[in-house]
Amino acid sequence: MIHFPIVADSETLEKMKDCNQCGKCCIKYGDGALSATAVEIDLWKLFEPHIYQYVKDNEIWFCPETGVQLSRCPFLEIESSQGKEKYTCSIYLSRPEDCRHYPSNIAEMVRDECEMIDVKDLEDFKKAQSKLDDLMEGSRPRRQ
């Protein structure tokens, strides 16, 4: 999901476009399509009760008051900057694995209309996947 790059860029490396924080992925998957690992849930329970309160029966995200599944992730926020809206994650460093691992492959990005995809990435999925894996190195294992 919304991915803030943490790896220093090499000027010579051909790179995938960075996430522009369009928010499409969080909006699409934040309504019950996400899961968290048991370890993550245990850690939230111990150290981050403001996140844990949205867990119910080891699933995310549920309203703490009503117990009803939320239609939108409670940690998705909108910032306005220079007349443009950008989405941010208010629990970025503690976000669930599902979010840390997104985007995982090119077909998924095309399907979700992820704005990191460039026209030239559509010409060679294998090369594009390798560029994506480079970009995501700090968040998840390589896919190939």
Ligand code: SF4
């Ligand atoms: S936890 Fe963060 S990254 Fe995951 S859906 Fe919510 S706002 Fe997006």
Ligand code: SF4
């Ligand atoms: S859909 Fe792609 S560009 Fe948009 S916020 Fe998600 S990862 Fe970033």
